[in-house]
Amino acid sequence: MDERRFRESDLVRWIRGESPANDTVLVGIGDDAALVRNPSASTLITTDMLIEGVHFDLASASPREVGWKAMARNVSDIAAMGGRSTVAVAAAALPRGFAERDGQAIVRGLLDCADAFGVRLVGGDLAATPGPLVLTVTLLGDTGGRPPVLRSGARVGDALLVTGTLGGSLLGRHLRFTPRQAEGLLLAERYAPHAMIDISDGLARDLHHILEESRVGARLQADHLPISDDARRAAAASGRSALDHALGDGEDYELLFTLDPPVAARLLAEQPLDVPLTQIGIITASGTTLVLPDGTERPLDPTGWEHTA
Amino acid sequence: MDERRFRESDLVRWIRGESPANDTVLVGIGDDAALVRNPSASTLITTDMLIEGVHFDLASASPREVGWKAMARNVSDIAAMGGRSTVAVAAAALPRGFAERDGQAIVRGLLDCADAFGVRLVGGDLAATPGPLVLTVTLLGDTGGRPPVLRSGARVGDALLVTGTLGGSLLGRHLRFTPRQAEGLLLAERYAPHAMIDISDGLARDLHHILEESRVGARLQADHLPISDDARRAAAASGRSALDHALGDGEDYELLFTLDPPVAARLLAEQPLDVPLTQIGIITASGTTLVLPDGTERPLDPTGWEHTA
Numbered sequence: 001m002d003e004r005r006f007r008e009s010d011l012v013r014w015i016r017g018e019s020p021a022n023d024t025v026l027v028g029i030g031d032d033a034a035l036v037r038n039p040s041a042s043t044l045i046t047t048d049m050l051i052e053g054v055h056f057d058l059a060s061a062s063p064r065e066v067g068w069k070a071m072a073r074n075v076s077d078i079a080a081m082g083g084r085s086t087v088a089v090a091a092a093a094l095p096r097g098f099a100e101r102d103g104q105a106i107v108r109g110l111l112d113c114a115d116a117f118g119v120r121l122v123g124g125d126l127a128a129t130p131g132p133l134v135l136t137v138t139l140l141g142d143t144g145g146r147p148p149v150l151r152s153g154a155r156v157g158d159a160l161l162v163t164g165t166l167g168g169s170l171l172g173r174h175l176r177f178t179p180r181q182a183e184g185l186l187l188a189e190r191y192a193p194h195a196m197i198d199i200s201d202g203l204a205r206d207l208h209h210i211l212e213e214s215r216v217g218a219r220l221q222a223d224h225l226p227i228s229d230d231a232r233r234a235a236a237a238s239g240r241s242a243l244d245h246a247l248g249d250g251e252d253y254e255l256l257f258t259l260d261p262p263v264a265a266r267l268l269a270e271q272p273l274d275v276p277l278t279q280i281g282i283i284t285a286s287g288t289t290l291v292l293p294d295g296t297e298r299p300l301d302p303t304g305w306e307h308t309a
Numbered sequence: 310m311d312e313r314r315f316r317e318s319d320l321v322r323w324i325r326g327e328s329p330a331n332d333t334v335l336v337g338i339g340d341d342a343a344l345v346r347n348p349s350a351s352t353l354i355t356t357d358m359l360i361e362g363v364h365f366d367l368a369s370a371s372p373r374e375v376g377w378k379a380m381a382r383n384v385s386d387i388a389a390m391g392g393r394s395t396v397a398v399a400a401a402a403l404p405r406g407f408a409e410r411d412g413q414a415i416v417r418g419l420l421d422c423a424d425a426f427g428v429r430l431v432g433g434d435l436a437a438t439p440g441p442l443v444l445t446v447t448l449l450g451d452t453g454g455r456p457p458v459l460r461s462g463a464r465v466g467d468a469l470l471v472t473g474t475l476g477g478s479l480l481g482r483h484l485r486f487t488p489r490q491a492e493g494l495l496l497a498e499r500y501a502p503h504a505m506i507d508i509s510d511g512l513a514r515d516l517h518h519i520l521e522e523s524r525v526g527a528r529l530q531a532d533h534l535p536i537s538d539d540a541r542r543a544a545a546a547s548g549r550s551a552l553d554h555a556l557g558d559g560e561d562y563e564l565l566f567t568l569d570p571p572v573a574a575r576l577l578a579e580q581p582l583d584v585p586l587t588q589i590g591i592i593t594a595s596g597t598t599l600v601l602p603d604g605t606e607r608p609l610d611p612t613g614w615e616h617t618a
Binding site: 027031036047054138150198 | 349360439505
């Protein structure tokens, strides 16, 4: 049984049993489309595709981890808008000959993450592919009637903050990260961030997205960056600095956001989240500057800093 | 320029220019998620993945046709629920070295279809793949507050009808078909179909989906089936009968639905659609029977009939 190759109808039947309809899900898996109740007057929507050999490798990632990651990346995107994830659909291209248990493990990973964050999986598509495994998750979310937190809202003088620690995610954390949904919701509800993004491409690059959309600049303090232990381990292996890993590595899935300075001071004093909150700089009128520990200043380009120093 | 390989940032910028925000789209392409206004209290959602070498071949399908098909398959699914498509997101895995103009042509095809059916493309994801082209479209839809038309609603005694003509779609129609959105909406608004599905897997197989979900049977009249000219051309090439092509070929994207017999009589008399409407059988308590032109009866299995005859 476990060694069977996946059959679309069997796997869909299994998924359907794992994902029953409820009050939110008016029509679930098994029809031409699902029908879901809208929590409020508008809906967040995001989609993300994971490709074997590009975003993960089945030699180092288990199918269950791949499923988790595919769902969690989307939860992180909804969180970065100040939203709560609600409903997902998933489409999978499984390599020909893929084992049924591995197909189920991917779905189990999707559902692990869905369950952890209150998401219902309501539909999908499944096919065999001659190529690598591809997994697309589309996620709906809700802001509870609040305006979404955009990339474009940063204002000159804002404090720039980040959740958690940065760098070295590829040592393993990128497969098992916890998207900052509770944190994004709490920030949106109580601290009115002006701009927010999740760090998927790397701090320097995602900061650049905020600056570009907001038409502002930033000044970062290198010695304020919350450098992760993983960044230090990665630095020991790569020969680059831990600072560079924290600035340039992708897939941290932490939240980067800006606040009015008095609100930032209150937030930093309250530290209401389970993860640390750190102010790493301020928003300026233009340019992107990194202030090194010795006080010298360098321009920071979106890919990091060392090769521009 | 045309020969450039695609760059994610360039293509996203181009798409963004082609898909501005409007009254429905509160936040469009360019943030972590889009935000869209809900037309009513519930939302239809469906997702579909197209894979090069499985669902199309770039030797015979243009990139623009592939884009059209990816969007149109989803519009067809929403139509089969009696819904109107509203908002889409798309994720594309483009083969490494894929030309920028081909990437744009795929998006142009997506937008051709979106524009034709009133859909807004509000977000997406784009990556290079070492494998075949994969395109996932997720579509939201709206029933205008009406209950959706499910696969599970067929009742014993219902008339079984189909839009358009059937069979031979692979001769080319499968790339350029018109999803029956207007037809599905008009049926749902004025004729209250009990059950409906779009014919993507083939008449016999999609009928089987209705019968299985509704726990009923059906009796089809072979000489009532609206056999397409393409089915006759396919039959001339394959040596199988045109009837078999009409029963077994997939990708017709016509609507198959059931109605109260008096309503069916009124519908057939009024013929309110731009495509022909044909009654092909009735719903029975159990079993699936095909009545041949000479009056003999055969069981009809989901894959067609000739190999079971």
